Amino acid sequence: MTMRLDYLSIFPAYFDVLDISLLGKAAVNGLVEVHAHDLRDWTHDRHRTVDDTPCGGGAGMVMKPDPWGEAFDEIIGTEPDSSVHVIFPSPSGAPFTQSAAQELSSAVRIVFCCGRYEGIDHRVIDYARSMWTVHEVSLGDYVLNGGEVAALAITEAVVRLVPGFMGNPESLAEESFSAGQDGLLEYPLFTRPVSWRGLDVPEVLMSGHHGRIAKWRRDESVRLTCERRPDLTDSDFGVPH
Numbered sequence: 463m464t465m466r467l468d469y470l471s472i473f474p475a476y477f478d479v480l481d482i483s484l485l486g487k488a489a490v491n492g493l494v495e496v497h498a499h500d501l502r503d504w505t506h507d508r509h510r511t512v513d514d515t516p517c518g519g520g521a522g523m524v525m526k527p528d529p530w531g532e533a534f535d536e537i538i539g540t541e542p543d544s545s546v547h548v549i550f551p552s553p554s555g556a557p558f559t560q561s562a563a564q565e566l567s568s569a570v571r572i573v574f575c576c577g578r579y580e581g582i583d584h585r586v587i588d589y590a591r592s593m594w595t596v597h598e599v600s601l602g603d604y605v606l607n608g609g610e611v612a613a614l615a616i617t618e619a620v621v622r623l624v625p626g627f628m629g630n631p632e633s634l635a636e637e638s639f640s641a642g643q644d645g646l647l648e649y650p651l652f653t654r655p656v657s658w659r660g661l662d663v664p665e666v667l668m669s670g671h672h673g674r675i676a677k678w679r680r681d682e683s684v685r686l687t688c689e690r691r692p693d694l695t696d697s698d699f700g701v702p703h
């Protein structure tokens with residue numbers, strides 16, 4: 463199954479980066495298909511205008527609905543289809559999580575709508591909701607200049623979970639937030655040399671004692687999660703098992 467990814471933006475060149483590294487390889491082996499579009503291709507005036515002043519006043523500009531609607535018609539179509547996922551990255555969106563990435567990794571089509579200026583006319587989102595499965599998602603509590611960087615981050619989080627993308631899918635099991643880690647943060651990692659600038663690899667990791675190593679790793683995950691992400695812990699995690 464090939465996942466088709468579309469990106470609508472006034473800066474489509476942001477997505478050239480998807481041609482390199484693992485994502486580029488996935489495109490080559492037909493796992494994903496990437497299409498970046500310039501929203502201005504759906505404008506009809508000499509200045510290729512995509513924005514206008516906000517109704518009701520206020521600072522900045524708002525992205526006009528017309529170009530988005532015409533782009534949707536051409537890129538996605540004019541018939542409702544709930545299997546198409548349309549993502550609007552936005553600081554006012556729902557927090558994007560690993561479980562959302564996991565769910566999206568089985569999608570056949572994902573269309574990223576990258577807003578600029580103060581944002582997109584809300585009717586674009588309402589129209590999209592009437593046609594497709596819409597996700598307004600935030601990467602965290604901060605504001606970017608546009609949705610492009612967020613779209614790239616979401617793409618990476620999703621595509622790496624697509625079956626066949628990662629050479630060794632087992633490596634996914636022990637990552638932070640993965641089910642295999644019970645949603646805990648990943649334990650600290652070490653490799654050779656055993657001693658480096660006076661800093662040594664924890665002895666337990668060199669013991670060859672798998673039970674002790676597993677316990678050390680679990681304890682470290684619980685400790686890190688309690689320290690850094692108390693919001694992720696509950697009474698169970700608070701006490702290392």
Ligand SMILES: COC(=O)c1ccnc(N)c1
Binds near residue numbers: 551552577599601607
């Ligand atoms: C324009 O988009 C944003 O500023 C944005 C998107 C997703 N997450 C955020 N925290 C910000």
